[in-house]
Amino acid sequence: MNNRVKETYNQLADDYEHNVDTNSPFNTQYERPAMMNLLPSDLRNNKVLDAGCAAGWYTKQLIHLGAVVTATDISPKMVEATKRRVGEAASVFCIDLGEKLPFEDETFDWIISSLVLHYIKDWSSTFKEFQRILNPGGKLLFSVHHPFMDFKLSENGDYFSNEFIIDQWEREGKMIEVPFYRRPLQMILNDTLVHFFIEQIIEPQPTEEFKMNEPEKYERLMKNPHFMIVKAIKKGNTRD
Incomplete structure (x- = not known):
């Protein structure tokens, strides 16, 4: 992740902490229900990494499910927001997911990454690190921008490119x-498949609550998905 992402989310930290978690239906009534539906209802005795925790909404939910949680974000202000939210109930660090991660091999049972990976240009080193720090049979659950939505913002018009967009x-x-970074569907899936077996791919649909609160946006999302979710399991050992 580059410094521009850090600067951007330092600017957005207050808004995320006080508004997004409660007032953004794209989060509260669209992405989050679909992600939470793919998690076990009981994560006791599981060590979970919240990779890109923002203001700590998922961190708090994972704690409530009984997990031992480590949370990271590239933005120091987001890290502080998460610490305010969960106190000492989780370990929270300022970490760039594009770099080597400061965790031992086979540390975590789950990695959760919500709407983060599209800020990283090259997923190969990040996914290699995710595989390394997951226990055998460990799970990766992530959401990203849907490639069909992102292509509407393309300036080069080349769907198959990995394109930097502002x-x-x-x-x-x-x-x-x-x-x-915008990327095609095949790149999302193939980069994942290098280190993981894909268990499920979900194109979430907004909830009925979303429909009641934002009917026009609901209709758009039912025809034009904004996000996609991938649930995957670690391949073999760390050297595969």
């Missing part, structure tokens, strides 16, 4: 540049 988000009357 989106514009309006927050509190200000426009904030949000950089990320």
Whole structure:
């Protein structure tokens, strides 16, 4: 992940902490219900890495499920927000997922990464690290932008490219540049398959609550998916 992502999410940290977790239906009534549905209802005795924790919503849910949680984010302000949210109930660190991770081999039973990986250009080293730090049979659950949605923002018009894009988000009357990498579906799946077996692919649909609160956006999402979710299991040993 580059410094622009860190700077962007330092700017967004207050908004995430106080607004996104409760006021964004794309999170609360779209992505999160689908992700949580793919997790066991009991994670006691499981060590879980929340890889890209933002303001700590998933960190808190994982704690409630009984997991021993380690949370990381590239943004120091997001790390502080997560610490405020969960106190000492989780270990929280400022870490770049694009670098070598400071964890021993076979440390975690699960890695959860919500809407983070599209900020990383090359997934190969990140997924290699994820495989290394997962226990045998460990699970990876991640959500990312849906490639069909991202292609609408493409400037080069080449669907098959790994393209750097700068989106514009309006927050509190200000426009904030949000950089990320668009990639085709085959790249998402094939990069995952190098180190993992894919168990499920979900294109989530918004909830009925979303429909009641935002009917027009609901109809758009039912025809044009914004996110996709992949659940995968670690292949073999760390040297595969």
